Amino acid sequence: MQERVLKELLRDRVLVLDGAMGTMIQRLGLTEADFRGERFKNHPAELRGCNDVLNLTNPRAIEGIHKEYIAAGADIIETNTFNSNSISLADYGLGYMAREIARVGAQIACKATAGTKTLVCGTMGPTNVSLSLGGEIDFDRMAEAYCEQALGLMEGGVDLLMIETAFDTLNAKAAIAGIEEAQTILGRRVPLMISATLTESGRLLSGQTLRAFVNSVIHARPLSIGLNCGFGAEGMIPFLRELKDLDCFVSCHPNAGLPNELGQYDESPERMARTVETILSEGLVNIIGGCCGTTPDHIALIKQATLNASPRRPVAKPKDLLRLSGLEALDVLADDFLKVGERCNVAGSRKFLTLIKDGNYSEALEIARGQVSAGARVLDINMDDGLLDASEAMAQFVGMLTIDPVTAPVPLMIDSSDFDVIERALKLIQGRSIVNSISLKEGEDVFLDHARRIQRLGAAVVVMAFDEQGQADTFERKIEICERSYSLLTDKVGFRGSEIVFDPNVLAVATGIPEHNGYALNFFRACEWIKSDLPGARVSGGVSNLSFSFRGNNPLRKAMHALFIDYARKLGLSMAIMNPTAPIAPTADMDPEMLEAIDDVLLCRRDDATERLTEIASRCNAAAVSAPKAAAPKEKHQLTLGELLISGSADGLEAQLDEALERVGSAMAVINGELMDAMNRIGDLFGAGKMFLPQVVRSAAVMRRAVDYLTPRIEAEGKADGVESARPVMVLATVKGDVHDIGKN
Numbered sequence: 001m002q003e004r005v006l007k008e009l010l011r012d013r014v015l016v017l018d019g020a021m022g023t024m025i026q027r028l029g030l031t032e033a034d035f036r037g038e039r040f041k042n043h044p045a046e047l048r049g050c051n052d053v054l055n056l057t058n059p060r061a062i063e064g065i066h067k068e069y070i071a072a073g074a075d076i077i078e079t080n081t082f083n084s085n086s087i088s089l090a091d092y093g094l095g096y097m098a099r100e101i102a103r104v105g106a107q108i109a110c111k112a113t114a115g116t117k118t119l120v121c122g123t124m125g126p127t128n129v130s131l132s133l134g135g136e137i138d139f140d141r142m143a144e145a146y147c148e149q150a151l152g153l154m155e156g157g158v159d160l161l162m163i164e165t166a167f168d169t170l171n172a173k174a175a176i177a178g179i180e181e182a183q184t185i186l187g188r189r190v191p192l193m194i195s196a197t198l199t200e201s202g203r204l205l206s207g208q209t210l211r212a213f214v215n216s217v218i219h220a221r222p223l224s225i226g227l228n229c230g231f232g233a234e235g236m237i238p239f240l241r242e243l244k245d246l247d248c249f250v251s252c253h254p255n256a257g258l259p260n261e262l263g264q265y266d267e268s269p270e271r272m273a274r275t276v277e278t279i280l281s282e283g284l285v286n287i288i289g290g291c292c293g294t295t296p297d298h299i300a301l302i303k304q305a306t307l308n309a310s311p312r313r314p315v316a317k318p319k320d321l322l323r324l325s326g327l328e329a330l331d332v333l334a335d336d337f338l339k340v341g342e343r344c345n346v347a348g349s350r351k352f353l354t355l356i357k358d359g360n361y362s363e364a365l366e367i368a369r370g371q372v373s374a375g376a377r378v379l380d381i382n383m384d385d386g387l388l389d390a391s392e393a394m395a396q397f398v399g400m401l402t403i404d405p406v407t408a409p410v411p412l413m414i415d416s417s418d419f420d421v422i423e424r425a426l427k428l429i430q431g432r433s434i435v436n437s438i439s440l441k442e443g444e445d446v447f448l449d450h451a452r453r454i455q456r457l458g459a460a461v462v463v464m465a466f467d468e469q470g471q472a473d474t475f476e477r478k479i480e481i482c483e484r485s486y487s488l489l490t491d492k493v494g495f496r497g498s499e500i501v502f503d504p505n506v507l508a509v510a511t512g513i514p515e516h517n518g519y520a521l522n523f524f525r526a527c528e529w530i531k532s533d534l535p536g537a538r539v540s541g542g543v544s545n546l547s548f549s550f551r552g553n554n555p556l557r558k559a560m561h562a563l564f565i566d567y568a569r570k571l572g573l574s575m576a577i578m579n580p581t582a583p584i585a586p587t588a589d590m591d592p593e594m595l596e597a598i599d600d601v602l603l604c605r606r607d608d609a610t611e612r613l614t615e616i617a618s619r620c621n622a623a624a625v626s627a628p629k630a631a632a633p634k635e636k637h638q639l640t641l642g643e644l645l646i647s648g649s650a651d652g653l654e655a656q657l658d659e660a661l662e663r664v665g666s667a668m669a670v671i672n673g674e675l676m677d678a679m680n681r682i683g684d685l686f687g688a689g690k691m692f693l694p695q696v697v698r699s700a701a702v703m704r705r706a707v708d709y710l711t712p713r714i715e716a717e718g719k720a721d722g723v724e725s726a727r728p729v730m731v732l733a734t735v736k737g738d739v740h741d742i743g744k745n
């Protein structure tokens with residue numbers, strides 16, 4: 001049945017799902033011989049209890065059970081395939097037959113429904129292992145098992161599929177991935193139901209809350225999400241109320257109460273029907289049926305209860321709602337500002353890098369705990385360092401984060417320039433994460449491939465404003481790349497706008513390079529455009545990049561970040577990767593002169609904005625030594641060659657170079673001596689935060705002028721020595737990619 005037709009049915013009335021299969025099989029009193037049949041009479045393993053094998057050995061019995069439920073009024077019957085996967089069936093030595101058993105189970109159900117309007121649901125249980133708890137089975141193996149089962153069920157002709165009794169969300173995510181793969185192989189889709197089972201704590205066995213579970217599986221675009229098994233219909237009511245605002249349909253098929261000491265279910269059809277009437281009167285469900293212990297008698301009374309009941313109406317969610325989760329749900333509204341903790345990043349924190357290199361993961365975990373305690377609502381994790389096995393480091397640290405009581409509730413941002421690292425991490429996380437990042441720098445084919453794999457694994461995505469031509473720095477380039485990326489992700493991959501976060505590149509301002517003067521203003525304009533023109537999409541940025549020019553002057557950097565965030569938030573910035581332990585400083589407490597100078601830089605209001613801010617930075621930083629002129633009251637023409645270079649002044653440069661040539665007798669000796677000594681000193685000052693980037697840029701310009709002046713003399717010296725033809729060649733290169741890739745590599 002087409003999903004559109006099924007949705008119309010669910011809007012019109014409450015559909016009834018059938019009851020338990022196992023209960024009915026137990027009633028038949030089958031022997032070991034019935035389970036073996038002729039086909040498995042010499043099979044070495046005990047098969048009693050392997051209900052799914054009856055699809056092959058006793059299909060008439062299974063068909064008869066289906067017909068009893070149809071006669072009782074079931075609108076949907078479930079195939080006898082709860083364990084028809086190669087992992088569960090391996091216990092019986094039948095893992096290799098999973099696809100066949102699933103296919104035959106579907107065919108039996110379809111035969112039973114012939115001539116009726118009853119739908120066939122291919123049921124898929126949780127397997128007998130837990131990915132979140134670890135073990136020999138990994139995500140890929142489980143996804144493969146579910147793919148085989150889904151292929152069999154779809155080949156057998158089911159109308160819809162159901163992942164049911166989900167107790168571990170990571171298992172359910174593997175099932176979704178497997179089903180997606182099966183649907184790709186067969187070239188068609190069937191509607192998907194997803195149903196979880198809760199413990200008495202109200203959480204899944206793997207620790208997630210119900211709302212977190214919803215957020216973690218919503219990427220599958222399921223027909224319905226619901227609850228089954230558990231502790232009976234009455235115990236489900238509070239949790240069904242939690243799903244009242246869900247934007248898809250809701251299902252419920254509870255046990256016939258709690259099992260007694262003999263493992264039997266005592267809740268009568270009449271009592272269960274009364275509880276179902278309460279559920280229906282509150283308009284909590286669209287599909288209702290029975291699980292363990294229920295029989296056709298239960299289903300018949302449930303059917304009667306639904307005849308005059310109104311179905312639950314899905315509630316439309318805001319199109320810009322971003323759903324994330326760790327063990328707990330995080331729903332991010334359009335006006336929320338999300339702080340992403342940045343300190344668990346080997347490229348951005350020397351302390352964190354040292355701890356990871358030393359294998360001190362316990363202390364590294366304390367950094368993550370501190371970020372959460374300080375207000376980070378998402379944790380950015382990056383292990384990209386040339387001396388680390390990034391994949392192993394990421395896997396180990398993510399494993400610790402997802403079980404720690406402080407960090408486990410929080411969603412993760414998986415940050416890497418190596419997509420294999422990203423993919424491995426996502427396969428370890430039961431929550432809904434954010435990937436940071438993908439871009440068009442390697443072309444559309446790679447971009448789309450990565451995006452599809454991210455969506456299949458259930459994550460949102462950060463997209464860098466970067467394409468085949470390079471990193472966007474102008475407003476026009478930023479919006480061109482963002483618009484193109486948005487169109488590809490929404491039209492070709494199926495991302496919702498709210499699942500896309502754009503990073504239009506926060507680049508350093510006040511560098512001393514005129515082309516950089518408009519970087520902040522271009523970012524602000526891009527924020528505003530993205531918010532108005534790309535529905536649902538968010539804007540993020542690495543704020544610390546902005547003030548790189550003034551590394552070492554923390555008061556000034558904090559002020560720059562505060563003003564930048566203030567402007568950007570008003571225009572659409574909704575997420576920032578930052579250190580939450582360093583709170584955003586209130587601008588009212590800042591020096592007015594500094595604020596005005598920062599404003600001039602950010603808004604590109606004056607040609608001399610960089611020079612003015614650099615002067616203020618030098619004054620406000622007691623440790624800053626901007627130039628020797630502050631310590632030596634010489635006139636500029638009296639400065640030594642090295643002092644000229646450090647001061648960034650070219651006044652009298654040529655005269656000083658001539659004097660140096662006379663002293664040392666060689667142009668190369670001047671470069672390798674006084675000039676390089678001065679450049680090394682500049683590097684030390686910049687590294688210590690005692691010199692700022694605009695000053696370094698000015699010094700570099702003086703150095704370039706000095707080298708240009710000396711070049712003819714170097715060439716002349718080479719000819720005189722007869723070594724011109726033997727001049728060596730040096731090749732310099734940077735890492736391909738954006739500023740983040742370069743930093744990480």
